[in-house]
């Protein structure tokens with residue numbers, strides 16, 4: 001049987017049209033889920049930032065007022081610095097630094113430093129330390145991390161920026177000194193970085 005001459009062309013147009021609709025639908029779903037992921041990531045960043053720096057202290061879009069730096073005092077890691085301003089005046093920075101020498105590797109931190117070099121807050125936002133041992137650095141496990149609040153390089157001399165086992169001011173955990181030692185050292189180095197680069201950050 002022979003197809004009418006116009007049928008193959010119509011079939012090709014139909015197939016082409018269906019393919020186009022398919023591609024458009026996939027692109028739309030991809031676009032929508034991508035923007036949902038971005039919105040979720042932004043909300044998570046903001047939630048973490050609010051833990052270390054009270055909202056009342058600043059009025060800018062802190063999550064997009066950022067600097068990306070790499071410095072030996074920040075472990076040569078690519079580090080985001082969030083800048084907080086009120087009425088366009090610098091108020092604080094939140095440095096997303098990390099301790100690279102945790103018991104199980106990297107411990108991601110948020111270190112909020114007010115303009116005068118005082119810590120507004122420190123939080124551990126990701127780690128792989130051992131449950132029951134090193135994980136007491138998490139606020140949900142213990143209040144150890146709150147000890148940093150209101151501390152500064154001026155208030156505690158450099159030798160005191162260590163765990164008690166090493167002659168410093170910060171508790172270690174029983175049977176787990178490596179994790180808190182790594183966090184204390186990373187916070188100290190972040191404060192030193194801020195002290196050395198304060199002028200360039202705003």
Ligand SMILES: Cc1cc2nc3c(=O)[nH]c(=O)nc-3n(C[C@H](O)[C@H](O)[C@H](O)COP(=O)(O)O)c2cc1C
Pocket residue numbers: 103104129130131133134135172173174175176177178179180
């Ligand atoms: C399976 C296992 C997991 C451990 N996890 C940790 C940890 O997450 N953080 C930590 O500081 N020490 C951890 N330790 C203990 C360290 O090996 C080390 O003994 C301890 O940090 C030294 O502290 P201490 O001198 O107070 O005992 C772990 C040990 C074992 C056997």
